[in-house]
């Protein structure tokens with residue numbers, strides 16, 4: 001797996017990352033969603049630099065410009081719920097992309113911290129020959145992303161698979177390394193310290209889905 005850390009250099013990205021983590025700013029759920037969306041835009045731009053491009057000619061009112069455009073179609077596929085705001089950011093830049101949505105949640109059978117990931121809903125186009133970008137802001141244990149990747153119809157072979165996350169743990173990255181195809185790309189905006197005993201990211205930001213859309217039962 002090729003890992004791309006995009007906040008190694010100081011940039012406005014750090015400002016958005018600081019705001020989504022801040023317990024006081026988090027009270028404003030619209031700002032939380034907007035910041036995740038803005039991070040998605042930055043990630044989309046960085047990722048776009050690594051795609052393949054083809055030559056095109058553009059007719060302007062005054063002549064022809066020889067330039068380039070992305071060679072193969074992009075499919076954006078997000079994991080519900082928390083992926084939605086990040087998805088919007090990617091969609092703002094990859095505006096011709098096809099879109100897919102998959103659900104995944106932690107199902108606790110007892111009142112302890114053990115859980116299983118349930119993937120129930122999916123609606124996605126064919127990935128054949130396309131650049132698949134799988135989107136989820138949080139890479140904690142990595143189990144949601146791996147469960148979703150196994151559920152997607154990857155027999156329709158994408159040209160490339162990119163996984164885009166905002167905050168990752170070393171444990172989650174290790175789990176992906178062991179469970180996703182070797183030629184996958186992982187894009188990480190921020191690498192955090194570890195998982196806590198409830199499998200939440202520390203320092204992280206809390207529950208991204210709840211912060212964006214409200215506490216669920």
Ligand SMILES: O=P(O)(O)OC[C@H]1O[C@H](OP(=O)(O)OP(=O)(O)O)[C@H](O)[C@@H]1O
Nearest residue numbers: 081082106138139140141142143144209
């Ligand atoms: O790496 P993992 O240990 O699998 O955890 C990460 C998952 O947790 C969050 O979703 P959550 O299950 O909270 O659902 P939600 O988006 O509906 O809140 C997040 O968006 C990931 O999908």
Ligand SMILES: O=c1cc[nH]c(=O)[nH]1
Nearest residue numbers: 140200201206207208
């Ligand atoms: O820290 C975490 C872990 C899983 N899901 C989240 O939203 N946050």
Ligand SMILES: [Mg+2]
Nearest residue numbers: 207208209210
């Ligand atoms: Mg959640």
